[in-house]
Amino acid sequence: MLATIWRRTLRFFDQNSGIHGNQLGFLSPLDGGQYEAYLGWSKFPRAINMHAMSILSLQSTAEERTHMSALQTTAISKGYFTMAASASSLGLLMLAALLSTATAQLSPTFYDTSCPRALSIIKSGVTAAVNSEARMGASLLRLHFHDCFVQGCDASVLLAGNERTAIPNLSLRGFEVIDNIKTQVEAVCKQTVSCADILTVAARDSVVALGGPSWSVPLGRRDSIDAASSAQVANNLPSSTSSLAQLISAYSSKGLSATDMVALSGAHTIGQAQCQSFRNRIYNDTNINSAFATSLQANCPRTSSSTSDSSLAPLDTTTPNAFDNAYYSNLMSQRGLLHSDQELFNGGSADNIVRNLASNPAAFSSAFTTAMVNMGNIAPKTGTAGQIRLSCSRVNS
Ligand code: HEM
Numbered sequence: 001m002l003a004t005i006w007r008r009t010l011r012f013f014d015q016n017s018g019i020h021g022n023q024l025g026f027l028s029p030l031d032g033g034q035y036e037a038y039l040g041w042s043k044f045p046r047a048i049n050m051h052a053m054s055i056l057s058l059q060s061t062a063e064e065r066t067h068m069s070a071l072q073t074t075a076i077s078k079g080y081f082t083m084a085a086s087a088s089s090l091g092l093l094m095l096a097a098l099l100s101t102a103t104a105q106l107s108p109t110f111y112d113t114s115c116p117r118a119l120s121i122i123k124s125g126v127t128a129a130v131n132s133e134a135r136m137g138a139s140l141l142r143l144h145f146h147d148c149f150v151q152g153c154d155a156s157v158l159l160a161g162n163e164r165t166a167i168p169n170l171s172l173r174g175f176e177v178i179d180n181i182k183t184q185v186e187a188v189c190k191q192t193v194s195c196a197d198i199l200t201v202a203a204r205d206s207v208v209a210l211g212g213p214s215w216s217v218p219l220g221r222r223d224s225i226d227a228a229s230s231a232q233v234a235n236n237l238p239s240s241t242s243s244l245a246q247l248i249s250a251y252s253s254k255g256l257s258a259t260d261m262v263a264l265s266g267a268h269t270i271g272q273a274q275c276q277s278f279r280n281r282i283y284n285d286t287n288i289n290s291a292f293a294t295s296l297q298a299n300c301p302r303t304s305s306s307t308s309d310s311s312l313a314p315l316d317t318t319t320p321n322a323f324d325n326a327y328y329s330n331l332m333s334q335r336g337l338l339h340s341d342q343e344l345f346n347g348g349s350a351d352n353i354v355r356n357l358a359s360n361p362a363a364f365s366s367a368f369t370t371a372m373v374n375m376g377n378i379a380p381k382t383g384t385a386g387q388i389r390l391s392c393s394r395v396n397s
Pocket of ligand 1: 138142145173238240247265271272275315340
């Protein structure tokens with residue numbers, strides 16, 4: 001257990017050194033000295049230690065979080081952290097407490113007594129929607145990703161308004177499926193189950209409905225009382241033109257590793273993209289299979305027009321409606337649909353991860369489910385933060 005935490009710690013600092021301090025506003029970037037100090041438990045700098053463990057808790061399993069929480073308690077009792085800290089350390093302690101409390105409060109059994117029927121209602125709603133249109137499974141999974149990356153998994157993306165009409169969100173689908181499930185859940189448990197949790201569970205059930213792996217979903221998120229701006233959407237979501245370095249950095253800023261990033265991209269084993277998302281790739285990229293590019297050009301002409309821009313092609317050319325690991329084999333034969341997909345296998349640092357996930361379906365299932373839990377843990381609202389919305393598309397009046 002400790003070895004796992006140390007491994008995550010080292011990985012975290014390798015990938016995040018200097019980044020998160022700036023993002024959190026009142027922290028100065030970690031420097032090499034602090035990194036060194038972190039390696040010895042008894043020599044931890046008091047503030048950084050608490051902060052790092054809280055951030056780490058965002059990308060750890062529930063069991064590891066429990067263990068880290070115990071370590072924090074021990075550390076406090078041994079006086080490693082004192083309230084005689086400076087103002088910034090005090091702020092840090094409060095932040096650390098908030099972060100670790102937030103993730104610690106998420107639990108797969110959260111609604112077991114307050115709304116025992118919630119999970120089965122969500123599953124039935126998702127299964128019915130996917131049975132009537134397979135693509136809906138893909139659309140619900142994408143909706144959850146776009147929710148979590150912008151302002152955390154707080155259902156802000158479901159609110160009618162700015163966030164939903166931001167350019168990367170214009171092609172999102174599935175709002176009415178979530179609204180419909182919410183209505184059914186409200187009918188049995190008034191104002192108890194959040195839209196953020198419904199969306200998180202719906203993403204899992206979508207994967208299962210299309211033949212993918214299942215996992216236990218930590219629950220207890222609450223809903224935001226505001227939507228994000230279109231600028232926040234643009235700044236937080238990676239784009240189809242992103243380079244590998246930009247993709248790694250976008251995920252790292254959410255506490256997700258490069259392995260999480262490659263595994264989550266496997267979601268592109270289902271669903272469709274519009275011509276305007278891959279036009280430049282099929283006419284201008286050189287790392288694309290030429291027969292594949294030619295076949296796509298028939299429905300995606302070089303010149304933009306309102307009809308051709310929205311013409312669809314499957315993200316996984318081999319098994320478009322099956323949640324399997326074919327996406328990675330496609331990348332290895334230069335058949336990634338999006339420029340950003342092919343970046344994962346283009347002679348760079350992610351190549352070996354792609355090779356492993358292409359050759360080993362069990363490794364993909366394991367990496368994907370772990371990464372989905374990690375993504376679902378991004379900045380949840382818990383306790384008394386936010387609200388439980390009555391309707392997913394608007395805040396309570
Ligand atoms: C790695 C960075 C990512 C980029 C740049 C990206 C970009 C895109 C783009 C451009 C589309 C097509 C949109 C359109 O043309 O209408 C798309 C579709 C989709 N994305 Fe991603 N995506 C990324 C990661 C993810 C993740 C993490 C997930 C979920 C875990 C996901 C799930 C999906 C699904 C399922 C679709 C198809 C949706 C449908 O058919 O309605 N994507 N993505």
